Amino acid sequence: xxxxxxxKIVLAGDIGGTKTNLGLFQMGKKRPIHKATETYSSRExxxxxxxxxRFLDKHKVAITSACFxxxxxxxxxxxxxxxLPWTISENSxxxxxxxxxxxxxxxxxxTAYAIPLLRSKELHALNKERARKGHHLGLVxxxxxxxxxxxxxxxxxxxxxxxxxxxxxFGPNDLMExxxxxxxxxxxxxxxxxxxxxxxxxxxxxxxxxxSGRHHEPEWLSKKIKELDPARAISEAAMARKDPLCEEAxxxxxxxFGSVAGNLALMxxxxxxxxxxGGIPPKILPKLDEDTFMQAFTSKGRFKDLLxxxxxxxxxxxxxxxxxxxxCAFEIQK
Numbered sequence: 001x002x003x004x005x006x007x008k009i010v011l012a013g014d015i016g017g018t019k020t021n022l023g024l025f026q027m028g029k030k031r032p033i034h035k036a037t038e039t040y041s042s043r044e045x046x047x048x049x050x051x052x053x054r055f056l057d058k059h060k061v062a063i064t065s066a067c068f069x070x071x072x073x074x075x076x077x078x079x080x081x082x083x084l085p086w087t088i089s090e091n092s093x094x095x096x097x098x099x100x101x102x103x104x105x106x107x108x109x110x111t112a113y114a115i116p117l118l119r120s121k122e123l124h125a126l127n128k129e130r131a132r133k134g135h136h137l138g139l140v141x142x143x144x145x146x147x148x149x150x151x152x153x154x155x156x157x158x159x160x161x162x163x164x165x166x167x168x169x170f171g172p173n174d175l176m177e178x179x180x181x182x183x184x185x186x187x188x189x190x191x192x193x194x195x196x197x198x199x200x201x202x203x204x205x206x207x208x209x210x211x212s213g214r215h216h217e218p219e220w221l222s223k224k225i226k227e228l229d230p231a232r233a234i235s236e237a238a239m240a241r242k243d244p245l246c247e248e249a250x251x252x253x254x255x256x257f258g259s260v261a262g263n264l265a266l267m268x269x270x271x272x273x274x275x276x277x278g279g280i281p282p283k284i285l286p287k288l289d290e291d292t293f294m295q296a297f298t299s300k301g302r303f304k305d306l307l308x309x310x311x312x313x314x315x316x317x318x319x320x321x322x323x324x325x326x327x328c329a330f331e332i333q334k
Contacts, residue, residue, distance in 0.1 A: 007026045010024070010329035011024060012066070012110075015069060015070045015071060016071050016083075017081070018144045020042045020048070022052065023322045024059060025323075027330055031323065032323060038055050038059075040055075048086060048088050052097065063099055064101065065101035065329045065332055067103050067325040067329035068093075069106065069111070071107045071144070072106070089104075103328065105325070106163075106164075107321055108163065109161075109162045111277045112161075117327060123315060125312070126294060129310060129312075132311075135271040135272030136152055136153055136269055136272055138274040138275065139275045140261045142257065142280045143199065145166060147278065150163065160324075165193070165264065166194040166197070169190075170191045173256075176252075177256070180196065180208050180252070183208045183211070183212070197253070197256055200230075206245065209245055209252075214245075215245035221237060231280075250287060255296045257296070259296040261297050262299070265307060266306075271309070274311070276312070277320060281314045282318065
């Protein structure tokens with residue numbers, strides 16, 4: 001049982017295709033203060049209410065409001081999750097747990113809520129440009145899927161804007177990426193950015209390089225891919241420089257990542273900064289620190305000078321979406 005001092009307590013959730021994080025927060029002087037967190041396997045649960053009930057069995061506290069960041073579009077207080085067979089409803093959660101204030105938001109919107117609250121030690125700079133308050137911000141987050149979001153500066157504050165940009169078309173930048181597109185198009189028809197910029201996307205790039213005959217897949221790597229999460233096996237082998245196939249796959253992944261982030265910066269005019277979230281960027285920091293990402297980010301023809309002036313930061317706080325959901329939960333009580 002969690003014992004908390006007097007004060008409003010909110011429940012925040014980060015609902016992903018692989019795992020669900022739930023946390024309790026109280027408001028501090030500058031941002032919500034984390035009090036307790038539990039992590040659950042999303043795919044082993046029949047629905048979100050089941051996970052919430054398990055959490056509340058362990059943490060018996062009075063909840064004043066709840067916000068859940070969901071990996072999928074939210075419309076009319078409902079969401080059909082993209083990578084899970086769930087339909088989540090604000091009204092259903094309210095009735096089940098007898099709460100007055102419940103809101104569902106896109107998971108990238110939740111992370112976006114957290115960005116203005118993050119401390120410098122929770123961010124890793126990929127360039128020397130300084131963040132500028134009062135300018136729009138962008139967010140690109142590859143993980144199980146690919147999320148994108150914007151923070152629009154309006155009336156002296158940041159307003160998170162939900163997006164499903166990860167499902168927009170993948171646009172090749174050279175003949176090699178065009179071959180990758182053709183490989184994926186033959187398999188799926190529509191080739192979204194998520195097909196190449198996500199955990200499964202890294203494996204798709206790897207599979208294309210392997211199947212095209214550019215590299216041979218060693219037996220030890222084939223075994224590791226079957227035993228571990230494929231993206232993890234590929235990225236770990238690439239970072240350790242154990243296999244040229246994995247290294248090239250990760251190089252292409254990072255180049256596409258930089259290009260997509262640069263496109264978002266142009267579309268949203270995010271001159272205040274672009275933030276890289278999700279589970280993958282912190283795990284490949286040394287690779288992101290190399291020239292590949294920033295070269296692709298700024299390679300926008302006549303707008304190269306503009307892109308070079310935009311600060312780019314990796315979010316290191318792996319509970320940023322939970323923090324943002326907590327902030328949103330406090331705001332809906334006002």
